[in-house]
Amino acid sequence: MTTPSKSGKSTRQTAPIDPLLQQRLAQLGNRRPGSPLSPPKNGPAAKPPTKPGRRAKPARAAKLSALALSAVTTLGLTVVFADQNGQTDSVQLTSGTAAGSLITVAAAPPTAVTPAAVTPAAVTPAAVTPAAVTPAAVTPVTTVAPAATVAVAAPAPAGVVDGTYVGGSDRNRWGTVQVQVVYSGGQVADVQILQYPNGDRNSIRISQVALPRLVNETLRSQSADVNTVSGATYTSKSYRISMQSAIDAANAASGISG
């Protein structure tokens, strides 16, 4: 607090010092250099000194929360991705069956179809016509969906009739995938890729890596139920759809239901 004096200069008017503070100041003045400070007798008890070498840990709760949140998010996302893949698989299988159900080619007698029909050129909608296959050979051919065509070739002892079956094409973000499956001895003997994403170098490279793996897995598992290839999620999904469609076509042509 300042008050003006007679000479015009202001002088500082000191407030009375708290006796406790006065006592503390005297204690500080009397202490020996290097001696530890003792807490004031009437004042609040000071915190005990922390152990030497022990550091304070700021934001400990926030750090633990960040770690827990990261771990939980990772696990949650993993579960969601796995679940999504499972869901899309079932959708694909349904759509594949639907595509296959369009094909109403009657199973031909084993000796009826000429081997010439089983060529890549012949595997077109036009190939499965009365002109390509003699009317006597194939009993009523009702309709052939352009999505999937069938060229029945040779007899099989049981199960799927040997031949080449073309799956429906499935278009994704990067391009179209269409496969053709060759049955021999009632088993998937070969898979050929008719269309694959090839719009840019990257797509070609991914397809070259992913498709042989998918084909190998199909030959091993004898089904369209193949795992997604890392980095080729879209191509893998489209492959499964087209493959399922081809398998459904083969089953339909062989009179196998379900």
Next chain:
Amino acid sequence: MWYLTRATGIVAAVLAVAALVWGLFFSARNTGTRLRPNWWLALHNYLGGLTLVFIALHMLMSFLDTQAGLSFVNLFVPSGRVGWRIGWGVLAFWLFVIVVLPSIGRVRRRLPRKAWHVVHLVSIPAVVLTGVHAYQAGSDSASGYFTRGLALLIGIAVYPITIRLSGIAQRRRAIA
């Protein structure tokens, strides 16, 4: 394994952005009064370290995933053979290493402050490369969730960068 690879990659990217944002708020002295500066700094350091841990997990999962077709060398050396969409991620990893390692106590004390600061700024291109890697290599980049999430992260990162840059500009004007 592929799902874990994707999940750890996404979490690592989010952690990288969080560490960047925390650091930018701290360096801009825009941390408010409720929490002490050492709280911000400690959390920023921790998030940076955690980012590196999740990047390491992401790389480990990619390596263990047999269908990914990545060799041990591919994880550390960017090359056109495996494609630059993976290469950007490898580059981002090395940039994060360059950012985090000099910030470890003993190393930092030996570095001149200006040199450390310049090295620390590498974190911004590292986060950008992470985004490019996620967009090009991520299976989820076509989904709406990914696009919205990426836009949100960009927005979150750009806000403190703008504050920091405007603070620098103001200080320069005041000095001049």
